[in-house]
Amino acid sequence: MHDQNDWMDATLVSTRDFGPDIRMFEIAPKHGVVPYEPGSHINIAVDIGGRRDVRSYSLIGQPRRNVYRIAVKRVNPSRGGSVWLHNLLPGARLQVTSPRNHFPLQYGAPRYLLIAGGIGITPLLGMAQALMQRNADFRLLYAVRSQRDLAFAQELKETLGSRVTLFISEDGNRIDLQHELAGFPADGDVYFCGPARLLQAVRDTMTALNRPLANLRFETFGSGGLKPNEPFWVKVPRLGVEVAVPEGQSMLDALEAAGVEVMAECRRGECGLCAVDVMALEGEIDHRDVFLSEHQKRDNSRICACVSRAVHGGIVIDTAWRADQ
Numbered sequence: 001m002h003d004q005n006d007w008m009d010a011t012l013v014s015t016r017d018f019g020p021d022i023r024m025f026e027i028a029p030k031h032g033v034v035p036y037e038p039g040s041h042i043n044i045a046v047d048i049g050g051r052r053d054v055r056s057y058s059l060i061g062q063p064r065r066n067v068y069r070i071a072v073k074r075v076n077p078s079r080g081g082s083v084w085l086h087n088l089l090p091g092a093r094l095q096v097t098s099p100r101n102h103f104p105l106q107y108g109a110p111r112y113l114l115i116a117g118g119i120g121i122t123p124l125l126g127m128a129q130a131l132m133q134r135n136a137d138f139r140l141l142y143a144v145r146s147q148r149d150l151a152f153a154q155e156l157k158e159t160l161g162s163r164v165t166l167f168i169s170e171d172g173n174r175i176d177l178q179h180e181l182a183g184f185p186a187d188g189d190v191y192f193c194g195p196a197r198l199l200q201a202v203r204d205t206m207t208a209l210n211r212p213l214a215n216l217r218f219e220t221f222g223s224g225g226l227k228p229n230e231p232f233w234v235k236v237p238r239l240g241v242e243v244a245v246p247e248g249q250s251m252l253d254a255l256e257a258a259g260v261e262v263m264a265e266c267r268r269g270e271c272g273l274c275a276v277d278v279m280a281l282e283g284e285i286d287h288r289d290v291f292l293s294e295h296q297k298r299d300n301s302r303i304c305a306c307v308s309r310a311v312h313g314g315i316v317i318d319t320a321w322r323a324d325q
Helices: 081-086 118-133 153-163 177-182 196-208 251-257 294-299
Strands: 008-018 022-029 041-048 051-058 068-073 093-096 112-117 138-144 164-168 189-194 216-220 232-236 241-245 275-286 302-304 309-318
Touching: 022 081, 022 093, 041 068, 041 081, 051 068, 051 081, 051 118, 068 081, 068 118, 112 118, 112 196, 118 138, 118 153, 118 189, 138 153, 153 164, 177 196, 189 196, 196 216, 232 251, 241 251
Parallel strands: 112 138, 112 189, 138 164, 189 216, 232 309
Antiparallel strands: 008 022, 008 093, 022 068, 041 051, 041 093, 232 241, 275 302, 275 309
């Protein structure tokens, strides 16, 4: 589903580590950098076990003249993209797309609250810098589990000063969402990027405070859920197929590897194109998408194959794909 004409050759120019797990990559596209707005990302072609796949990574900060900057946290278990990238050395050849933006910053709000969890700081750094340039009224809350998870802390402090507040869980310092949102104007905009649990906490707090969820704009990691990854099975009776999904692979990838066609695009649980009908369920579903409504998730009638998983069993599905299409 990706535009084949948009791919271009690029070179990994340099890397920089922020602790043992987070690495920044500076990537120079062959034909130069295309200007982009805060919240933009690029797609990168990765090699997972000899198979080409695609991963999306947010662009960091303001545009640079010659390179795109991304930061990737090495995750274990993972679908393999972060491990593949962390094994690259400067000089490596890559294929990337031009920037696209599914998480745009809307200007004109009376106040902004930016909330970043872990590596979710990557798109919000550029947003904060853009708001700073416009002298907008905003704060950035940056929460991590430990000191080793901090990235760009020095750059944040130097450019944003008192507008950024760091929260480190291992030091007993956590975001008090009730406090932060209770004092935030109802017509202000909230931007979030981070793990699923923190997103759910933000949503729950805004609902409890009668704050309009329409003012919450967010981007997810496309892989983190409320439950740990574990293997499960998927059956497609119409095709006579049963597929085992290991803990480090998505349901979508496992189906495609078995020759089952599933329409897909974002692979981050946002567009809903890969949503398939659930015919039967053993165990429960860990819904990790942001496309299905809360009612649909409680009903377990559909599942976004790119990110969501079955827990303690498996799932029987039917896909929208038909051979005569």
